[in-house]
Amino acid sequence: MKITPLGIWGAYPPANGATSAFLIEEEGFRCLVDCGSGVLSNLQTHISLHELDALVITHYHPDHIADVGVLQHGVMIETLLNKRSRPLQVYAHANDEDHFSKLQDKYMNATAVSPRQTETIGPWHVDFCETDHPVYCLALKFTNKHNASVTFTADTAWTPELLPFIKGSELLISEASTYHHMIDQIPGHLSGRQAGQLAAETDVERLLLTHLPNYGNPNDLVAEAEDVFSGEVALADPAQSYFVEKG
Ligand SMILES: [Zn+2]
Numbered sequence: 001m002k003i004t005p006l007g008i009w010g011a012y013p014p015a016n017g018a019t020s021a022f023l024i025e026e027e028g029f030r031c032l033v034d035c036g037s038g039v040l041s042n043l044q045t046h047i048s049l050h051e052l053d054a055l056v057i058t059h060y061h062p063d064h065i066a067d068v069g070v071l072q073h074g075v076m077i078e079t080l081l082n083k084r085s086r087p088l089q090v091y092a093h094a095n096d097e098d099h100f101s102k103l104q105d106k107y108m109n110a111t112a113v114s115p116r117q118t119e120t121i122g123p124w125h126v127d128f129c130e131t132d133h134p135v136y137c138l139a140l141k142f143t144n145k146h147n148a149s150v151t152f153t154a155d156t157a158w159t160p161e162l163l164p165f166i167k168g169s170e171l172l173i174s175e176a177s178t179y180h181h182m183i184d185q186i187p188g189h190l191s192g193r194q195a196g197q198l199a200a201e202t203d204v205e206r207l208l209l210t211h212l213p214n215y216g217n218p219n220d221l222v223a224e225a226e227d228v229f230s231g232e233v234a235l236a237d238p239a240q241s242y243f244v245e246k247g
Contacts, residue, residue: 001026001124001144001244003171005236006042010155010177010189010211011063013038018238019063020211022152022173026144029053029122033140033152037066040074042238049074050084054121056113057092058154059137060099063211068103075107091119091126095136113138129165131156133188139165148246151204155211157187158194166202171244173236174198175211176221186213192221196229210236 002025007018018038023046024031030047031054032039043052055071058064071088078084087109094100094112103110113119115128115138123145128138133155139162143149151169153162155177166172177189190198192209199207207225212218218235225233 001142001148001150002241003150003173003244004046004241005208005210005238006032006046007034007036007039008210008212008236008238009036009063010175010213012214014214018042019066020058021067022210022236023047024124024142024150027123031056031122031124032071034058034064034154035067035071036063040067040070048083050078052088054089054091056121056126056140057090057103058140058152059093059133059135060096061135061137061155064155065099072105072108079107089121091121093128093136093138127165129162131162132159133157141165141169144244146246148244150244153190153195153198155189157189158197162198163201166198166204169202169204170246171206171208171242172199172202172204173208173210176209176218176225177211178213179216179220180224192224193228195221196225196227196233199225199231199233200229204231206232206234206242208234208236208242 004023006021019036020034021039022033124142127141150171174195176195178186180191180193
């Protein structure tokens with residue numbers, strides 16, 4: 001499983017940056033997790049639009065869906081030009097019917113997902129867990145046929161519900177939206193230290209921090225996480241890809 005960060009910033013992108021998105025690839029299947037501001041441009045530095053098979057959306061905040069409309073335009077144009085012969089498969093929760101209904105059109109097939117059901121998306125089984133966030137939001141766990149898995153917290157405050165969900169993952173990709181001394185000012189999110197606690201309490205091997213704040217020094221988030229977690233910690237780096245394998 002190859003995972004490439006396409007956008008690592010929360011709320012809004014800095015100059016030449018992008019908000020939330022990761023590209024996951026395995027066995028030739030390509031899936032986008034969230035599609036924030038600036039993501040469509042970054043995606044095309046890795047693959048052509050017609051090569052994208054699926055999109056999974058964690059929740060409907062703008063920093064996770066800002067580029068969905070232009071992705072729809074891109075898929076439509078590529079289909080009309082016969083570069084693309086199949087609809088884009090989109091997976092998202094339907095608790096917000098207004099947002100969910102906009103994902104279904106002639107060029108995109110939308111499937112409603114929930115924590116009650118595992119979805120098969122390309123080569124993975126994908127599980128969902130409700131987080132603690134001001135709008136309904138789902139953490140995601142992708143597991144491949146070798147039983148290797150990666151969990152994305154999506155956006156969340158600290159909640160023990162996530163612990164059994166994350167357990168067993170090789171890699172945890174956690175939001176770290178703020179610094180621990182500011183956690184009461186930024187509700188609905190995790191600090192670097194809390195992301196480290198999630199990793200420590202679930203025995204994952206590696207922790208990547210994402211959904212980073214546009215203020216302060218994000219390297220301090222790594223130091224916060226390292227205070228409580230002895231595994232590998234890094235900021236998600238769009239210049240790199242990360243590989244998840246069993247053992
Ligand atoms: Zn959010």
